[in-house]
Amino acid sequence: MSEDEADKEQILVIHEGALTDVVRMLAPAKMIRDHHRKARITLLCGEEYEGLLKHCPYFNAVETNLDDTAKRNFFDRLKAARNSGFDVIYDLCGSEGAKKIGRAVRFSKTRWVSAAPRSDRPGHPLEQMAAQLGEAGLGPTRYLLGEAPPPDLSWIDFVAKRSRTLEPAYFGLLGRYALFAPAGEDVLPAQRWPKERWASLAHELLEAGVEPVIVGGPNTREVGRYVAHVTPGARDLTGRANLIQLAGLGRKASCAFGEAAGLLHLMAAAGSPAVLFHPGENAPLESAPRGLSPTLLMHAPTLAQINAKEAVQAMRCAGGFADASNAA
Known part of the structure; x- marks a missing residue:
C-alpha cells in the first residue's frame, strides 16, 4: 500500500x-x-x-x-x-x-x-x-419490496474490453441467443424443470430465431447434453465457461431462463431479462433475482406444469424479445 x-x-x-x-x-x-x-x-x-x-x-x-x-x-x-x-x-x-x-x-x-x-x-x-x-x-432506513438498488454488473463491459474471452463471439455466438441456467443434479427433481421441457423451449426459441445456450457447472451437463442432442442448433456450454465469462454472456443475452440457481441471479445482474421457474403455490417475491432488466416469476405446484410456450410468452412480457422482430 x-x-x-x-x-x-x-x-x-x-x-x-x-x-x-x-x-x-x-x-x-x-x-x-x-x-x-x-x-x-x-x-x-x-x-x-x-x-x-x-x-x-x-x-x-x-x-x-x-x-x-x-x-x-x-x-x-x-x-x-x-x-x-x-x-x-x-x-x-x-x-x-x-x-x-x-x-x-x-x-x-x-x-x-x-x-x-x-x-x-x-x-x-x-x-x-x-x-x-x-x-x-x-441512505434511507426503510425500503418497500423492490425499492432497494439491484446488483449491477454493467462494469463487466470494461472487463470485456480487455479480454475477448468475455465476448459471445469467443464461444461462436454471432447472433441473438438465450441462456438456459438449469439447476444441477444436486437439486431435488421436484424443484427442477424437466429436461424435456428445456428441449421444447430450445425448439421454440430456434423457431423464433434465437439460439439456445445451456450454461452451468459439471452438475448440469446431463441437461446440456440432452438438450443439444435432441434439439439440433442448441449450444451446450456447460462446464466450459467461468463466472466472469458467464457474466459477459449475460450482458448481451436476449434473455435468460432458469430455476432458483445462482447463475440466473448472475445473468439478471449482468443485464439479461430473466424468467424464473419456481415450484410452489406462491411467487418467490422475497428471494427472486434482481437486475436492471425485468425478471418474470413463473410458479406452479409441479414445475412440469409450466410448458415451453408459456415460458416464451413470459419472456416476451419481460421484454426479452424487444429487439426480435420475427418473434414479436
Missing part, C-alpha cells in the same frame, strides 16, 4: 456465501463505494469467487483469507483488529467467521457495521441490507 493510500479512509467489507449471495452482495457494496468515494476499500472473502470479484470496481483489493483470519484464536484476532488500521468494517454476510472477527473488533477503535440479511426477518435480502446500511448513515 502506498503512502497516499494509507492516508485514505480504510474500509473493510466482509462477505462469504453461495453465488446467489455473492451477486446480491454487489448491491450494498456499491452503496458503500458511493458513500466512501475516496476510501480504500478491501473485500475479505473466500477463494471460490475471487475470479469474479477481483474485477469489481467497488473494491481496491480482494483478500481471500477469511477462513484463516476466522480460525485464529481470540487474542490473535484482537491484536489483528487493533493493528488493522480499518476505520469501518461492514459485515454483509453474518457468517460465523465474520462474527468471530466482529467480537474482536468490539475492543478496537474500528467501527463495526452489521448489514447481513437474515432469513428469520421479512423482506428480500436486498431490502434488508439496504435498510441496515441506511441505519448506519448510507
Whole structure:
C-alpha cells in the first residue's frame, strides 16, 4: 500500500456465501463505494469467487483469507483488529467467521457495521441490507419490496474490453441467443424443470430465431447434453465457461431462463431479462433475482406444469424479445 493510500479512509467489507449471495452482495457494496468515494476499500472473502470479484470496481483489493483470519484464536484476532488500521468494517454476510472477527473488533477503535440479511426477518435480502446500511448513515432506513438498488454488473463491459474471452463471439455466438441456467443434479427433481421441457423451449426459441445456450457447472451437463442432442442448433456450454465469462454472456443475452440457481441471479445482474421457474403455490417475491432488466416469476405446484410456450410468452412480457422482430 502506498503512502497516499494509507492516508485514505480504510474500509473493510466482509462477505462469504453461495453465488446467489455473492451477486446480491454487489448491491450494498456499491452503496458503500458511493458513500466512501475516496476510501480504500478491501473485500475479505473466500477463494471460490475471487475470479469474479477481483474485477469489481467497488473494491481496491480482494483478500481471500477469511477462513484463516476466522480460525485464529481470540487474542490473535484482537491484536489483528487493533493493528488493522480499518476505520469501518461492514459485515454483509453474518457468517460465523465474520462474527468471530466482529467480537474482536468490539475492543478496537474500528467501527463495526452489521448489514447481513437474515432469513428469520421479512423482506428480500436486498431490502434488508439496504435498510441496515441506511441505519448506519448510507441512505434511507426503510425500503418497500423492490425499492432497494439491484446488483449491477454493467462494469463487466470494461472487463470485456480487455479480454475477448468475455465476448459471445469467443464461444461462436454471432447472433441473438438465450441462456438456459438449469439447476444441477444436486437439486431435488421436484424443484427442477424437466429436461424435456428445456428441449421444447430450445425448439421454440430456434423457431423464433434465437439460439439456445445451456450454461452451468459439471452438475448440469446431463441437461446440456440432452438438450443439444435432441434439439439440433442448441449450444451446450456447460462446464466450459467461468463466472466472469458467464457474466459477459449475460450482458448481451436476449434473455435468460432458469430455476432458483445462482447463475440466473448472475445473468439478471449482468443485464439479461430473466424468467424464473419456481415450484410452489406462491411467487418467490422475497428471494427472486434482481437486475436492471425485468425478471418474470413463473410458479406452479409441479414445475412440469409450466410448458415451453408459456415460458416464451413470459419472456416476451419481460421484454426479452424487444429487439426480435420475427418473434414479436
